[in-house]
Amino acid sequence: MAAVNAAECLLEEATCPICLVYFTDPVSLDCGHNFCQACITQFWEGSGPSSFSCPQCRNASPHRNFRPNRQLANITELIKHMFQAEGKPGWGGVCEKHQEALKLFCKKDQIPICVVCDRSQDHRSHKVIPVEEAAQEYKEHIWVHLKILKKQRKALVAFKSHGEKERQELLQQTERERQRIVSEFEQLHQYLEAKERLLLAQLGELDKEILKKGNECVTRFSRELSHLNSLIGEMEQKWQQPAWEFLMDVRSTLSRCQRKEVQYPVTFPLEMKWRAWDFFRKTVFLQGIVQKFKVSLSSEPELYKANVTLDPETAHPRLVLAVDGKSVRLGKKPQKLPSTPHRFDCEPCVLGSEGFTSGRHYWEVAVGDEGGWTVGVAEESVRRKGEISLDPEEGIWAMGQYEKQYWAFTSSVTHLTLSNCPRRIRVYLDYEGGWVSFYDGQSMAPIFTFPAPITGKIFPFFWLPSRGSWIKLCP
Numbered sequence: 001m002a003a004v005n006a007a008e009c010l011l012e013e014a015t016c017p018i019c020l021v022y023f024t025d026p027v028s029l030d031c032g033h034n035f036c037q038a039c040i041t042q043f044w045e046g047s048g049p050s051s052f053s054c055p056q057c058r059n060a061s062p063h064r065n066f067r068p069n070r071q072l073a074n075i076t077e078l079i080k081h082m083f084q085a086e087g088k089p090g091w092g093g094v095c096e097k098h099q100e101a102l103k104l105f106c107k108k109d110q111i112p113i114c115v116v117c118d119r120s121q122d123h124r125s126h127k128v129i130p131v132e133e134a135a136q137e138y139k140e141h142i143w144v145h146l147k148i149l150k151k152q153r154k155a156l157v158a159f160k161s162h163g164e165k166e167r168q169e170l171l172q173q174t175e176r177e178r179q180r181i182v183s184e185f186e187q188l189h190q191y192l193e194a195k196e197r198l199l200l201a202q203l204g205e206l207d208k209e210i211l212k213k214g215n216e217c218v219t220r221f222s223r224e225l226s227h228l229n230s231l232i233g234e235m236e237q238k239w240q241q242p243a244w245e246f247l248m249d250v251r252s253t254l255s256r257c258q259r260k261e262v263q264y265p266v267t268f269p270l271e272m273k274w275r276a277w278d279f280f281r282k283t284v285f286l287q288g289i290v291q292k293f294k295v296s297l298s299s300e301p302e303l304y305k306a307n308v309t310l311d312p313e314t315a316h317p318r319l320v321l322a323v324d325g326k327s328v329r330l331g332k333k334p335q336k337l338p339s340t341p342h343r344f345d346c347e348p349c350v351l352g353s354e355g356f357t358s359g360r361h362y363w364e365v366a367v368g369d370e371g372g373w374t375v376g377v378a379e380e381s382v383r384r385k386g387e388i389s390l391d392p393e394e395g396i397w398a399m400g401q402y403e404k405q406y407w408a409f410t411s412s413v414t415h416l417t418l419s420n421c422p423r424r425i426r427v428y429l430d431y432e433g434g435w436v437s438f439y440d441g442q443s444m445a446p447i448f449t450f451p452a453p454i455t456g457k458i459f460p461f462f463w464l465p466s467r468g469s470w471i472k473l474c475p
Helices: 002-013 037-044 070-085 115-119 131-239 243-248 250-257 270-292
Strands: 026-028 034-036 104-106 111-113 128-130 303-305 319-321 327-330 349-351 360-367 373-379 396-402 405-408 414-416 424-430 435-440 446-451 458-463 470-473
Touching: 002 070, 026 037, 026 070, 034 037, 104 115, 104 131, 111 243, 128 131, 131 243, 131 250, 243 250, 319 349, 360 373, 373 424, 373 435, 373 470, 396 446, 396 458, 405 446, 414 446
Parallel strands: 303 360
Antiparallel strands: 026 034, 104 111, 104 128, 319 327, 327 470, 349 458, 360 424, 360 470, 373 396, 373 458, 396 405, 405 414, 424 435, 435 446
């Protein structure tokens, strides 16, 4: 090992710091550092008339002073012959075609070349730079990609951890619900035995779906993480290689680095969560039944499709309603309509004619993709005069689209990411259960669910924010 280190040190002493090959006509500067005469002359070509600095120590001199170092030239020749006799080239890489040192790099072809290649027809018109300069340039590019990949790996690990935690919470919740169901059914004995078996079977299926989805997500996370780890390991190993070896397949290396942004798979779809929430809501409903010892789960309210029409007495003057009350659009200017306590006078809103005080109901609304729209429900006491805020604190539970973005109007407004642009929205109201939900009316994919502590009378609610907005109630 000591002999190898000594040989490397000896080789370094015979190497020009600029061209990184054996000295050719070595010269010494006043500071004591040595360079090839051609290298230092070329280095000084861009310097000012009164500033000639050493490339190593930056010691400046007002004159171009250097003197031939014949002793170093002789030593260099001896070292060169010694290494050649041992079969060791003085350079890290040799051109297979010309057996010359690979000390240049072709930027067009992105490969290291020798001085003979540089003068050949293949590379004569190409831009070439020293390999060390090229290596430093590409190392900077690789370093940027390496940081991005590490950042993606960190985010993926965090996202995986969040998914694991979410899975455990859901499974714990299902276990709690299982215990509650068993306890409540034990009080009803034979009377609810069949219903008990049914719900436990449904909960078991939900467990399986949660576990299956969780395992699928873990597999995808692990696969993506493994790929990132492999790529990062390869990049880190590549980054440590000598310049000539590092640059041999730099185009392929960059191509593998420039991968697409990590796509984080959805851990648990909103549809599965909604099914779990709906099931848990049923168990709470069941608990109330058990406590009263009166009725079975079959007494849960039926789901009805509401025949909604728009109430012209509540419509803002700019809203133009169809004669049958089944569609509305935002007009250019206000109409001359009587001002009544029920009419919205500031915001372009309108309510449905029929309200609800109990039961489970749904209706569907066809929506456009221009101008925007908002649909939902509102309490009868919602403010009609002046500006209103679209949030549950104002007695409004709604979602909508504006400027191609989808929003749920919670207290802080929630941005929604949808896989496609729905053309129909189904609004679902569970009065006793305290839920307001929205679905894609065509695919029935769940969009958003509000917990709604509803009191009093509830009406369908519609808001058209800008010119070109329209909605139509589906038959």
